[in-house]
Amino acid sequence: MSLRERNTEETATSVKVNKDSEKINSRPIVATVILFAGLLLLVLSLGTSISFGAAEIDLKTVWEGVFQYDSSLTTHQIIQELRMPRALAAAIVGAFLAVSGAIMQGMTRNPLASPSIMGISAGSAFMIAIAFAFFPGTTYLGLMGMSFIGAGLAAAIVFGIGAFSKGGLTPVKLALAGTAVGALLSSISSAIAIHYNVAQDMSFWYAGGVAGTKWISIQLLIPIALIGIGLAMVLSRSITVLSLGDDVAKGLGQKTGLVKVFGTVVVLLLTGAAVSVAGTIGFIGLVIPHITRFLVGMDYRWIIPCSAILGALLLVLADLGARMVNPPFETPVGAITALIGVPFFLYLARNEGRGL
Amino acid sequence: MQSNRKITLAIAIIVAMIFFTFFASLNMGYIRIAPIDVIQTLFGFGTEKDELVLFDFRLPRMVIALLIGAGLAVSGAILQAVSQNGLADPGILGINAGAGLAVVLFIYFYQGSSTSLGLDSIFLMPLAALLGGIFAAFLIYTIAWKKGVTPIRLILVGIGVNAAFGAALIIFQLRMDPRDFMQATIWLSGSIWGTNWKFVLAVLPWIFILIPYTIYKARYLNILNLGDQIATGLGAAVERERRLLLVLSVALAGSCVAVGGGIAFLGLVAPHLARRIVGPKHQAMLPTSALMGALLLLIADTIGRNLLAPSEIPVGIVVSAIGAPYFIYLLMKTN
Numbered sequence: 001m002s003l004r005e006r007n008t009e010e011t012a013t014s015v016k017v018n019k020d021s022e023k024i025n026s027r028p029i030v031a032t033v034i035l036f037a038g039l040l041l042l043v044l045s046l047g048t049s050i051s052f053g054a055a056e057i058d059l060k061t062v063w064e065g066v067f068q069y070d071s072s073l074t075t076h077q078i079i080q081e082l083r084m085p086r087a088l089a090a091a092i093v094g095a096f097l098a099v100s101g102a103i104m105q106g107m108t109r110n111p112l113a114s115p116s117i118m119g120i121s122a123g124s125a126f127m128i129a130i131a132f133a134f135f136p137g138t139t140y141l142g143l144m145g146m147s148f149i150g151a152g153l154a155a156a157i158v159f160g161i162g163a164f165s166k167g168g169l170t171p172v173k174l175a176l177a178g179t180a181v182g183a184l185l186s187s188i189s190s191a192i193a194i195h196y197n198v199a200q201d202m203s204f205w206y207a208g209g210v211a212g213t214k215w216i217s218i219q220l221l222i223p224i225a226l227i228g229i230g231l232a233m234v235l236s237r238s239i240t241v242l243s244l245g246d247d248v249a250k251g252l253g254q255k256t257g258l259v260k261v262f263g264t265v266v267v268l269l270l271t272g273a274a275v276s277v278a279g280t281i282g283f284i285g286l287v288i289p290h291i292t293r294f295l296v297g298m299d300y301r302w303i304i305p306c307s308a309i310l311g312a313l314l315l316v317l318a319d320l321g322a323r324m325v326n327p328p329f330e331t332p333v334g335a336i337t338a339l340i341g342v343p344f345f346l347y348l349a350r351n352e353g354r355g356l
Numbered sequence: 357m358q359s360n361r362k363i364t365l366a367i368a369i370i371v372a373m374i375f376f377t378f379f380a381s382l383n384m385g386y387i388r389i390a391p392i393d394v395i396q397t398l399f400g401f402g403t404e405k406d407e408l409v410l411f412d413f414r415l416p417r418m419v420i421a422l423l424i425g426a427g428l429a430v431s432g433a434i435l436q437a438v439s440q441n442g443l444a445d446p447g448i449l450g451i452n453a454g455a456g457l458a459v460v461l462f463i464y465f466y467q468g469s470s471t472s473l474g475l476d477s478i479f480l481m482p483l484a485a486l487l488g489g490i491f492a493a494f495l496i497y498t499i500a501w502k503k504g505v506t507p508i509r510l511i512l513v514g515i516g517v518n519a520a521f522g523a524a525l526i527i528f529q530l531r532m533d534p535r536d537f538m539q540a541t542i543w544l545s546g547s548i549w550g551t552n553w554k555f556v557l558a559v560l561p562w563i564f565i566l567i568p569y570t571i572y573k574a575r576y577l578n579i580l581n582l583g584d585q586i587a588t589g590l591g592a593a594v595e596r597e598r599r600l601l602l603v604l605s606v607a608l609a610g611s612c613v614a615v616g617g618g619i620a621f622l623g624l625v626a627p628h629l630a631r632r633i634v635g636p637k638h639q640a641m642l643p644t645s646a647l648m649g650a651l652l653l654l655i656a657d658t659i660g661r662n663l664l665a666p667s668e669i670p671v672g673i674v675v676s677a678i679g680a681p682y683f684i685y686l687l688m689k690t691n
Contacts, residue, residue: 112512161684161688165687166690173687175512176515177684179515181684184677184684186676187672187673187680190541190545190670191664193541194542194670195664195669200537203530282519331527335527338519339523342519345516346499349499349500349513349516350500350502350509
């Protein structure tokens with residue numbers, strides 16, 4: 001860390017202390033522990049996720065299936081073609097949603113900011129409805145693209161409403177704007193779905209979670225992960241400063257507009273990709289950043305990687321849970337994360353005096 | 357303050373518009389009936405086919421649209437006053453979702469299939485929806501309660517509860533067979549599916565008892581609108597009245613949702629328009645809201661029946677498509 005950076009950070013800390021007697025308390029040791037232990041747990045839960053299913057496969061076979069692939073064995077084929085992409089997609093999507101949530105919350109200083117309450121899934125569903133209704137032969141890749149565009153569209157509208165409304169994007173306004181944009185888009189997509197009789201196909205797509213993920217999705221997700229999370233890490237220091245408030249950040253000479261533009265690009269990239277693979281998976285992006293902040297403190301250089309690990313872990317476990325609740329049926333994983341996340345959301349809402 | 361004459365005039369204009377829309381809507385639909393034939397049929401001189409279309413299909417549905425439009429509008433007006441938030445609406449607050457979940461559960465467990473709805477269930481469904489709505493309202497109220505209820509907390513908790521019910525709904529919906537699923541989707545997006553006089557009878561008493569009673573309680577709404585402190589200062593038992601009015605609002609929304617499904621935004625838009633026309637005093641605002649809601653829902657249903665005919669767009673979708681942009685406009689304007 002250069003001297004200049006160090007100075008800036010100290011100034012930032014002292015300004016913060018003066019402002020509302022709260023300081024940037026970062027806990028690098030806890031964060032390091034989370035990163036290593038979390039990674040270990042993630043690998044374990046990925047293994048469990050791959051081994052669990054209609055055909056029970058023990059962990060030893062999982063190991064062999066992954067590292068000593070023998071194409072003549074059915075179990076190895078199941079592992080390679082079905083279980084592995086699913087487990088990996090869960091991990092990547094979980095990480096994406098959590099990182100997006102962390103960036104949004106940091107940038108907007110809004111504890112309710114998160115992908116799921118911004119109408120993003122409704123936007124994706126809207127484009128999927130159009131695809132199912134008007135372009136029935138759309139390939140899997142095409143559907144992903146459509147969903148990606150839809151997610152971006154909805155997020156752009158909600159952000160836009162915030163930018164153009166009196167008093168800015170307050171938490172309540174964000175939640176209401178997200179609800180309204182979601183309602184508008186989903187009402188149009190319901191009309192399309194009912195008229196063209198594609199309602200259930202659509203619901204399965206966007207409630208489906210990571211169940212049908214193919215390798216091609218993973219191949220697309222990996223470069224997005226490298227770019228998105230890489231950019232997020234580059235931005236992380238600026239986001240820490242921004243999370244102290246626009247005025248403070250400007251006072252420290254930060255080009256807040258630029259940081260926000262790049263932050264928004266990362267958010268759209270990550271949520272768009274996540275929704276296009278897994279559909280509506282709510283509340284991970286809301287809950288994980290809060291938990292992470294509670295554990296590692298306010299420094300986004302730690303929050304972002306730790307959120308990624310914890311988000312991945314949560315979604316892999318939720319996906320495992322979705323299969324275990326009522327086998328052989330699958331419960332939509334979005335419903336599971338919502339049922340975990342809602343109580344937390346309510347807790348935040350109840351403390352609206354403090355956090356918001 | 358608006359003068360009494362202006363209020364009377366406004367109400368007269370809305371009533372005239374309702375009559376006009378009503379008559380126009382009678383002509384329109386997949387089977388067109390010329391105005392002269394409509395008049396003949398109404399006086400009992402029509403052909404058998406016209407009689408069937410008008411009396412058995414079109415009229416009951418339009419009457420229901422009028423009734424639940426009024427009911428939802430008044431429910432929204434109450435909620436807005438009680439929560440002191442101009443953006444409150446039974447749909448946004450999760451009361452519709454609670455009622456909707458109850459009805460889907462009812463179809464799922466009791467009926468087995470929505471295609472075989474018996475007579476008893478027509479009257480049981482409003483009750484199920486009502487219970488679901490009350491349960492949702494109870495949840496929202498208790499969770500938001502913390503030495504009193506602040507408007508913002510009420511709204512945020514409502515959104516959260518809404519999401520929870522949404523998650524539970526999708527679990528049950530995906531287990532239905534495709535036919536029931538379609539039925540449930542259409543119903544949930546707000547559709548007047550009961551084109552039958554029995555449905556009219558099922559909602560009529562709710563509307564005709566609860567709306568006048570709400571108007572009777574109008575002065576409490578005026579007081580609550582001023583904020584808790586002033587209300588308490590004026591000697592009103594704020595929490596007790598708030599609870600009672602909340603129950604009224606939920607009962608109205610619940611019974612309307614049972615027949616009309618999840619129609620969002622009507623409860624938001626109608627009171628707003630009414631307030632613009634006759635001012636904030638609830639004695640005049642509530643009846644105007646009711647009429648406005650009835651008019652809007654009748655128009656929306658007429659559009660829904662005709663726009664993509666022969667397939668119908670559920671009325672709730674038409675209302676959302678019009679109401680959501682208006683809501684966003686309000687959102688951008690308010691501070």
